Amino acid sequence: MTYIGESSQLFGANETYIAELYSKWAIDPNSVDPGWADFFETLEPGDVDLQDDHKGPSWTKRKTAVMGQATSGQGASLSDYLSDPDLKQDALHQLLAAIKGGGVAASGSDQIRQATLDSIRALMLIRAYRMRxxxxxxxxxxxxxxxxxxxxxxxxSYDFEERDYDRPIFINYYLGLESATLREIIKICRQTYCxxxxxxFLxxxxxxxxxxxxxxxxxxxxxxxFTDLGRRTILERMTHADMFETYLDTKYRGTKRFGLDGAESLVPMMEQIFKRGAQLGMEEAVL
Structure with a gap:
């Protein structure tokens, strides 16, 4: 029999996360990572009280959700920490320390703990790219x-080493992927945010x-x-805007006016907004 006591470090701060995974597995065993599925298979009915503890009384609201899903009611899921700048990452660092230091008497617990660590650290890294x-x-x-x-x-900064770069990590469709290697995650994040x-925007x-x-x-x-024609059109409109500003500066020297410095792209952008708006039925625009 596989026993997981309440003192296990797989519980406490991250109990809701595991309970949600268990709920998903109970409905569809293929809906969770194979490592978690194998772990849940080893549990016997008397061992699984985390789901009832997680749900609480029948009249209470659902507290949280698996990473990447919206929450309602009380409590904060990992996705809250990843998207809300007001929730500091200290709590996640504490969670990592708890999982790292815990001992669990269960088959495959080392692999499960490593997979959990990888997922949490990867999501922390993604959040850091979104913020910084x-x-x-x-x-x-x-x-x-x-x-x-x-x-x-x-x-x-998240204890990743060079040997970790090519190991698949479950990220629950963050960045549009269910799983990705650390190398792929960094590449996508740098392309997107750097x-x-x-x-x-956070x-x-x-x-x-x-x-x-x-x-x-x-x-x-x-x-x-953009197509080549689109690029040329944008350059042409920006050049026209700059030349028109130069003309006004020459024609009305000394006259107080507002310039386009740093915002030349506003002209082709507004033109495209008006064109697309007209196609969608826009009849009037107020500036």
Whole structure:
């Protein structure tokens, strides 16, 4: 018989996470990682009280959800820590320490603990890129400034080593993938958040707006593939805007006015908004 006591470090702070995985496994054994499925198979009815403890009385609201799913009621899931800048990562670091230091008398417990550690650390790294990636973005086209990575973007900050880079990690469809190696996660995060466009959005209070921005930039990896004609048109419109500003400066020298410095791309952007808006039935725009 496999016994998991209440003192086990697989419980406590992360009990809700495991209880949710168990709930999913009970409905469909193929819906969870094979390592977790094998572990749940070893449990006997008398060993499994975590689900009832997790649910609580029948009249209470559901407390949390598996990583990546929305929550309701009380409590905060790992996904809350990954998306909400007001929830500090100290709690996750404490959780990692608890799992690392715990001993569990169960078959395959080392593999389960390692898989849990990998998942949590990978999701912490993804969250760090969402919060700090813009600080490492390539915003200097001339390469005059030396870029330095933020320490929170270093996998070593989460105890990852070189040998961990090619091991599959379950990330529950974060970044659009169920599982990915650490090398793949870093590549996607750097393409999305550390390219030529920096994105800082986790400070937004409206959860729907924040989720919309995140979905848009991560689904395309923050890149837009324009046609050659599209690129030429954008350059042409930006050049026209700059030339028109130069003309006004020459024609009305000394006159107080507002310039386009740093916002030249606003002109082709507004033109595209009006064109697309007209196609969708827009009849009027207020500036």
């Amino acid at each position: 990636g813009h600080m490492a973005a390539n915003l200097d086209p001339l390469g005059l400034e030396k870029r330095g990575d933020h320490p929170e973007l270093d996998p070593a 390219g030529n466009i920096g994105v800082e 400070h937004i209070q409206d959860a729907e707006e924040k989720s919309w921005i995140q979905e848009k930039i991560e689904s395309s990896r923050n890149r837009k593939d």
